[in-house]
Amino acid sequence: MAGILFYLSAAVAVAATIMVIIQRNAVHALLYLIVSLLALAIIFWLLGAPFVAALEVVVYAGAIIVLFVFVVMMIGPDTVARAPRAWIGPVILGTVLAMELAYVLTGSAGHPVGEGAVQPREVGLSLFGPYAVAAELAAFLLLAGVVGAYHLGRREGRER
Amino acid sequence: MTAVPLAHVLVLAGILFVVGLVGVLARRNLLFMLLGVEIMLNAAGLAFVAAGSRWAAADGQVMFVFILAMAAAEVAVGLALVLLLYRRRGNLDPDAGGGDA
Numbered sequence: 494m495a496g497i498l499f500y501l502s503a504a505v506a507v508a509a510t511i512m513v514i515i516q517r518n519a520v521h522a523l524l525y526l527i528v529s530l531l532a533l534a535i536i537f538w539l540l541g542a543p544f545v546a547a548l549e550v551v552v553y554a555g556a557i558i559v560l561f562v563f564v565v566m567m568i569g570p571d572t573v574a575r576a577p578r579a580w581i582g583p584v585i586l587g588t589v590l591a592m593e594l595a596y597v598l599t600g601s602a603g604h605p606v607g608e609g610a611v612q613p614r615e616v617g618l619s620l621f622g623p624y625a626v627a628a629e630l631a632a633f634l635l636l637a638g639v640v641g642a643y644h645l646g647r648r649e650g651r652e653r
Numbered sequence: 654m655t656a657v658p659l660a661h662v663l664v665l666a667g668i669l670f671v672v673g674l675v676g677v678l679a680r681r682n683l684l685f686m687l688l689g690v691e692i693m694l695n696a697a698g699l700a701f702v703a704a705g706s707r708w709a710a711a712d713g714q715v716m717f718v719f720i721l722a723m724a725a726a727e728v729a730v731g732l733a734l735v736l737l738l739y740r741r742r743g744n745l746d747p748d749a750g751g752g753d754a
Contacts, residue, residue: 499657503665510669510692514676519684526688533695540662540706545698545714552721557691557728564732565684568739611711619711620718627715631722638726645733 498593499539505586506532512582519565523558524583530554531590538597544613662703669696683735683745687728694724 509529516522530553537546620628669692676689698717705713739745 496657499661503661506665507668507672510672513688513692514672514680514685519682522685522688526691529692530695533699536662536665536699537702539657540702541709542702542706542714542717545702545717548718548721552725553691553695557725560728560732561684561688564736567736568684568745609709611705611709611714615711616714616718620715624715627719631719634726635722638729642729642733645730645737 495539499536501589501593502532502535505589509586521579523561527554527558528583528586535590535593541610543610544616659703659707663700666696666700681746681748683747686747687731691724694720
């Protein structure tokens with residue numbers, strides 16, 4: 494049964510991702526990208542990676558998409574109001590995902606596919622055990638990203 | 654893997670990667686090119702998680718966390734650059750460069 498859920502989610506992910514790159518309007522593309530990320534989150538859960546599935550929703554569909562929406566709004570969503578039916582596609586795909594989620598939450602889907610779920614505890618132990626140096630490097634990268642984004646995003650002409 | 658072979662997950666990751674690559678190559682809008690990069694990073698993360706799930710190891714998920722951190726930093730800097738370009742040029746065309754900036 495988990496196999497059917499996987500292929501359904503995969504179809505939703507591919508369809509939504511294709512819609513992302515063929516949209517003319519950036520806001521509509523972002524809507525489809527959110528659906529695509531949620532489909533991938535369900536796939537991650539089915540693969541036995543619940544921690545990654547939660548991260549996908551929180552960080553990708555939450556934080557990164559919000560950044561994109563901010564930038565689209567600052568640049569100017571010039572054609573947002575011209576396609577009033579644009580929400581139908583994401584809603585249909587999202588409904589499929591919601592039905593899958595409801596089915597999974599009833600507990601009748603059984604265990605995830607694969608060799609069993611890898612719990613967040615093991616991921617954390619691995620992240621701060623053998624991969625501790627890489628975690629520090631990721632922290633450097635994030636700090637550099639914050640400083641770089643602040644430097645690039647400041648108002649010009651104020652430093653004089 | 655009982656219900657879904659590893660090859661099918663990798664094929665899905667490949668499809669998503671190619672879609673993202675087409676987005677980067679075909680769109681002439683910096684915002685959509687950044688979206689394509691995000692899609693490609695996500696597909697790479699899917700491949701990592703699938704491989705980690707195949708052998709029930711945590712390493713795949715750890716690699717996904719690193720990809721996530723890198724994607725967040727890349728998006729922050731990339732979107733700041735997009736905003737800067739938009740303020741200076743007034744459009745988001747990556748081909749509109751040259752010596753007139």
